[in-house]
Amino acid sequence: xxxxxxxxxxxxxxxxxxxxxxxxxxxxxxxxxxxxxxxxxxxxxxxxxxxxxxxxxxxxxxxxxxxxxxxxxxxxxxxxxxxxxxxxxxxxxxxxxxxxxxxxxxxxxxxxxxxxxxxxxxxxxxxxxxxxxxxxxxxxxxxxxxxxxxxxxxxxxxxxxxxxxxxxxxxxxxxxxxxxxxxxxxxxxxxxxxxxxxxxxxxxxxxxxxxxxxxxxxxxxxxxxxxxxxxxxxxxxxxx
Amino acid sequence: xxxxxxxxxxxxxxxxxxxxxxxxxxxxxxxxxxxxxxxxxxxxxxxxxxxxxxxxxxxxxxxxxxxxxxxxxxxxxxxxxxxxx
Numbered sequence: 508x509x510x511x512x513x514x515x516x517x518x519x520x521x522x523x524x525x526x527x528x529x530x531x532x533x534x535x536x537x538x539x540x541x542x543x544x545x546x547x548x549x550x551x552x553x554x555x556x557x558x559x560x561x562x563x564x565x566x567x568x569x570x571x572x573x574x575x576x577x578x579x580x581x582x583x584x585x586x587x588x589x590x591x592x593x594x595x596x597x598x599x600x601x602x603x604x605x606x607x608x609x610x611x612x613x614x615x616x617x618x619x620x621x622x623x624x625x626x627x628x629x630x631x632x633x634x635x636x637x638x639x640x641x642x643x644x645x646x647x648x649x650x651x652x653x654x655x656x657x658x659x660x661x662x663x664x665x666x667x668x669x670x671x672x673x674x675x676x677x678x679x680x681x682x683x684x685x686x687x688x689x690x691x692x693x694x695x696x697x698x699x700x701x702x703x704x705x706x707x708x709x710x711x712x713x714x715x716x717x718x719x720x721x722x723x724x725x726x727x728x729x730x731x732x733x734x735x736x737x738x739x740x741x742x743x744x745x746x747x
Numbered sequence: 748x749x750x751x752x753x754x755x756x757x758x759x760x761x762x763x764x765x766x767x768x769x770x771x772x773x774x775x776x777x778x779x780x781x782x783x784x785x786x787x788x789x790x791x792x793x794x795x796x797x798x799x800x801x802x803x804x805x806x807x808x809x810x811x812x813x814x815x816x817x818x819x820x821x822x823x824x825x826x827x828x829x830x831x832x
Contacts, residue, residue, distance in 0.1 A: 523774050583775055604777060616784045639777075646776055656780065659796045 508599065508689050508706045510590045511539040517585070524584050533580040536589035537565070544576060544593045545569055559715035560653040562598065565591070579650055583700060590691070590704035598712040600651030602643045603702040608635045617642060617660040625666050636701065637669070640692060643703040644668055648679055648688070651705050652712040679705075686711045748809050751789050755782050765806035772805075786812075792819050 513536045517528060524532065541553060545567065553567040555578070565578045578591040579601040590601040618626065622641055629637045644665045649655050664680040671677045674691045689706040753760040756772050763772060773779045787794055790812065802811055 526771075602776070604775060607777070609777075610781070610784075612788065613781050613784050616787075617780065642777060642780075656776070656783075656799050657796055660780075 508590055508592045508691060508704060509540050509543050510588065510601070510691055510693075510702075510704050511536045511543070512586055512588045512603070512693070512695070512702060513539065515585045515587070519584065524582070529582050529587070532587035533582055533589060536587045537578055537580055537591070540578065540589045540591040541565060541567060541576070544591055545574075558653070560713065561655075562650070562653045577706075579647075579704070581646075581650075581702075586695065586700055586702075588702050588704070590706075592706050594706075596709055597706045598651045598653065598709050599704065599706045600647040600649065601702070601704040602646035602650065603700055604639050604643045604646075605700055606636050606639045606698070609638050614638060617645065619661055619664045619666070621664055621666045622669070625669055636694070636698075640694075640701045640703065641665060641669060643701050644679075644690065644692065644705070647703045647705045648681070648686075648707070651688075651707045652681065654713055681711070684711075748786075748789075748812055749805065751785050752782060752805060752808070755785050763805055765804065765809065767805045768803055769805065769808070770803070790815065790819060791822050 513532060515524065515528070515532050517524065537555075548569045553565050555563050555565055557563050563578055563580075565576050567574050567576065574593070575595055576591050576593050577595070577597055577599040578589060579599045580587060580589040581602045582588070583603045583605050586603055588601050588603040590599055592599050614623065614626075618638070618641060626634055626637045626641065642660075645660045645663050648663055648665065649658055649660065652658070658681075662682050668677050668679050668688070668690050671690060671692075673693065674689075676687065676689050678685050678687045680686065686707060691704045693702040694700070695702070749760050749763060752769075752772070753763055756774075756778060758772060769779060769782065773782060783794060783799070786808070792815065794811075798811065802808055
């Protein structure tokens with residue numbers, strides 16, 4: 508997994524960039540990731556395509572050879588972050604957030620009980636950082652599996668990932684299923700922002716088929732075309 | 748609904764139109780999530796996360812609230828009225 512963070516020199520009073528400026532910044536970060544993934548080889552062309560769930564991939568043409576790579580980007584003024592991986596069997600998600608304090612009702616709405624306990628064990632001065640980092644990792648996972656906020660963040664538990672070194676192979680739990688992942692965590696030099704990126708094998712991610720969210724790994728199991736899970740748990744498949 | 752959105756994102760109600768995209772008035776995904784939690788508190792019910800994909804504008808939020816069961820809307824109105832008193 509390769510990650511790049513870029514910072515805009517553009518200043519705003521509102522701390523919000525226009526959509527065009529945000530896109531340009533994210534494009535800059537994504538271009539750097541693509542260039543680095545292909546060892547600086549100049550691309551004849553590349554285009555970003557999105558799957559049915561809106562998850563981006565880059566199709567790239569280097570020396571007439573076509574390749575595809577999963578990519579993800581995020582922005583939080585004044586930064587943009589992009590992460591990519593040259594492995595089509597993986598899916599990727601990235602997020603960057605300004606460190607902030609959360610209201611208790613918001614914390615309990617997205618942290619699992621285990622994550623809450625982990626954050627509360629931290630010194631009070633660093634709780635905002637740990638809470639924001641937890642959100643950022645969850646958001647990266649939600650993006651990588653393709654569902655975004657269509658999945659309640661409390662259905663994901665990242666307690667183990669919080670304790671890992673900044674770039675590591677670990678796991679998270681999605682609906683109590685252990686999901687192996689590559690995880691990268693970062694705090695910007697000014698300490699005001701945290702970023703996270705994860706790469707997850709496609710078997711653990713979702714697709715959209717016949718109007719239902721469907722786990723790819725369950726695609727060939729009986730009954731899955733209707734979005735029902737063979738293990739008897741309630742179906743996650745819902746019409747968009 | 749409009750006042751909840753305005754209060755959460757720190758903008759005056761009159762500056763928010765039905766056509767405004769939530770992604771444009773909430774600076775990031777955490778702010779959007781905070782909005783969601785506020786709606787749940789005001790409505791006194793949980794929002795189905797699967798429905799969120801269809802909600803893009805302020806008007807979509809209002810339409811979503813209007814399609815909730817009448818007893819949920821009545822209870823929310825009663826809570827709002829008692830808070831105002």
